[in-house]
Amino acid sequence: MTTSTTSDGRSATGEADDGQLLLPELVAHLRENRTALRREWANRITDADLLTSMTPQEVFSEATSVYDNYVGVLETGSVEALQDYARDLSERIIPRGVETEEVVGIVLLLRDVLARSLFEKYHQDFGLLNRVLDAYEPAANRIANTVAVSFVQERERVIRQQQEAIRELSTPVLQVRERLLILPIIGVLDGQRAQQLTEQLLGGIRRHRAKVVVVDVTGVPEVDAAVANHLVQTVDASRLMGAGVIITGLSSEIAQTLVRIGVDLTKMNTVGDLQGGIEEAERLLGFKVTRPTDDLR
């Protein structure tokens, strides 16, 4: 879209019936009333109890940037700069708990504030007002859309990132003695986590030169056939790498499930609880834990 020079005289007479010509006039109007309009907008945001997690000063300064970007989009028709800004803004406000409806709400408020100002300016000439709105509405909708989509995308990105972090944290590989690793698993083991568990386990064996790994599933509420078979495969793969796996903490439900669905666990070394598993592992590795007796102390 070209930015033709504003010509007040021509538009005021109502000659221009083209959005291309009206938009520049609109932009000039919004620039002129920048201070009043953004103040009005910030007030409306506060009145509507939006962005309550931000201070009024912050709201005002963000409102100013959004306002300028908004006008910029109206002027150039390119939403790229606004997209970048919206992403950046989202990045800042998402950690503070700003919700999607708040973001959509403030953008719609701005749309409303600006539209009202247009009503006020053109209320004498109804035909011109209509044409101005014809030019304004599609652009405003596009802007609202862009901001909302950017926000949601950013939020989804954050969620994905956090999911990854949780997944990463959810299968820690811990070395408790030389050549002895433990892998406590907490939470539901779905296919993807089971896959990740395998990677962590096999990678951990190599990295720590482990000989025995205790996999503790006390914190796993349920296991299905696919995950159980995956577990068996992981144990076999570990053995190929020269490490034995001890499974501990199989709950009575899981144990019964495994028997019922017929997963062959005969090759697996299982011990009742984590303590027992570590003791067994120490025995395999030749460690002997002794408590100093009273007379030696």
Place this chain on the structure above:
Amino acid sequence: MTFAEPDPPQEPLRVSILSQGSYLIASIHTALNDSQLTRFQRDLIDRIGRDRARGVVIDVAALDVLDSFGSRTLRDIARAGRLRGAVTVIVGIAPDLALSMVRLGLDLDLPTALDLEEGLAHLAAATGAGVVGGAAAAGTVPR
């Protein structure tokens, strides 16, 4: 004095068999095709007798695939080696290889160890010799 024919230059060294005390260390450097595997099997079993080896470490760290023929060949080497008096241990199976073998249902049914050092320690324990390096509590993990 005669010199052995040098290897043709287009044929890089794929397998090396080194003697270390009473053990043989066979390292596979690149993927082997079936005929190369068969030749490797023959060479290694020959060497077991010639060197009077009591243990063999086969290092497969460089392999990222092992098909059913490959794993059967390794198993056959181990069994034939056993008949000639040597214990075999496979070392260096990479995580991805281990997983793909399990997924393909290839069971080596052989002792395995993490790396060369562990493999030698396993042989020391299995043949009753003193531990050559490696952890004292050596040996592969009981099943």
